[in-house]
Amino acid sequence: MNLSDNRRNAIIILVIGLLISGFVFFYVLKAVEQTILNFLSLFGTFLSLYGLYIAYVQILDIKRINEGINVAVTNSLNRINQVLSVSELSKANKIIQEIQTSNLSDKYELSLLRMKDLKHILIQIRSNEELNIYTETSVYNKNITDINIDITNLTNLVLGKKKNGVNPTKLNSNLEDLATILSEFENKLKFGTK
Amino acid sequence: MINANIKLIIDKLIAKTNAGQAIWSKTSRDTEFKLELSKGAITTDMWEDEHGYKMVDLSVYNANGEIIENDVFHESDEESDFTSLQNVYESAKKSYYKIDETFKTIFDELDGEKTIGRSKELPF
Numbered sequence: 001m002n003l004s005d006n007r008r009n010a011i012i013i014l015v016i017g018l019l020i021s022g023f024v025f026f027y028v029l030k031a032v033e034q035t036i037l038n039f040l041s042l043f044g045t046f047l048s049l050y051g052l053y054i055a056y057v058q059i060l061d062i063k064r065i066n067e068g069i070n071v072a073v074t075n076s077l078n079r080i081n082q083v084l085s086v087s088e089l090s091k092a093n094k095i096i097q098e099i100q101t102s103n104l105s106d107k108y109e110l111s112l113l114r115m116k117d118l119k120h121i122l123i124q125i126r127s128n129e130e131l132n133i134y135t136e137t138s139v140y141n142k143n144i145t146d147i148n149i150d151i152t153n154l155t156n157l158v159l160g161k162k163k164n165g166v167n168p169t170k171l172n173s174n175l176e177d178l179a180t181i182l183s184e185f186e187n188k189l190k191f192g193t194k
Numbered sequence: 195m196i197n198a199n200i201k202l203i204i205d206k207l208i209a210k211t212n213a214g215q216a217i218w219s220k221t222s223r224d225t226e227f228k229l230e231l232s233k234g235a236i237t238t239d240m241w242e243d244e245h246g247y248k249m250v251d252l253s254v255y256n257a258n259g260e261i262i263e264n265d266v267f268h269e270s271d272e273e274s275d276f277t278s279l280q281n282v283y284e285s286a287k288k289s290y291y292k293i294d295e296t297f298k299t300i301f302d303e304l305d306g307e308k309t310i311g312r313s314k315e316l317p318f
Contacts, residue, residue: 145235148259171222
């Protein structure tokens with residue numbers, strides 16, 4: 001029921017109530033009982049009940065408006081979260097491209113720094129409820145594990161530890177797999193595809 | 195010294211791998227092999243130090259990809275520890291490269307009656 005319905009109902013009830021009260025006063029009461037006091041008593045009772053009805057309708061309206069506001073705020077927050085997530089996913093894909101370029105140029109220090117940023121974003125994405133059905137999968141966890149293994153290998157390489165060889169082609173291939181998954185997530189958020 | 199849990203993991207890993215029920219893959223290091231689990235992963239690697247001595251390791255990663263256990267042994271360390279990890283590594287390597295299956299196929303072909311090898315025939 002919307003506000004105009006409530007107003008219409010209130011007017012109808014007022015008119016009907018006044019008619020009934022008038023009918024009772026003029027046709028049901030005897031002539032001797034048709035005094036100012038009885039008139040005020042009859043119409044006063046009706047108007048009191050009518051006032052209670054109006055108050056009840058107002059409370060219902062306020063409640064409905066509040067619920068509407070809550071839904072709108074929740075929808076807006078979800079939408080803002082979606083936009084932020086899309087932006088994070090785009091950023092992650094950009095970082096992947098940077099890492100791949102750094103790997104090909106043997107700039108492993110830079111690559112390592114950006115890999116850590118990427119890992120942070122991947123863990124953040126896991127907190128997005130919209131993407132839970134996709135991120136709570138073994139494939140996504142596998143990618144996080146892969147990133148960590150690659151970070152360990154790159155750290156060993158950068159620190160010049162004894163175990164220090166990495167295959168940049170394999171590194172980039174792992175990142176490319178991840179980029180594909182992140183692009184899919186991005187499209188799912190942007191276009192709501194399942 | 196390998197702790198009891200890792201010793202148990204090693205025994206189970208070798209058994210599972212030798213039974214052909216563990217699928218190993220390569221990491222970004224050419225000599226490192228990885229076994230993905232539902233909640234984490236295990237990696238094993240073997241390399242040589244600057245003096246040419248072998249080193250072997252086994253790392254266990256949790257679901258967040260963090261290392262929760264890393265054992266590294268040098269060829270000169272206690273023999274049983276090094277050998278245990280080396281056995282895991284060799285099993286993983288054999289499984290990844292399908293070494294046993296390949297040799298079996300080669301032996302089967304060599305023992306068979308059929309002529310093996312291909313001549314450079316034109317396809318028409």
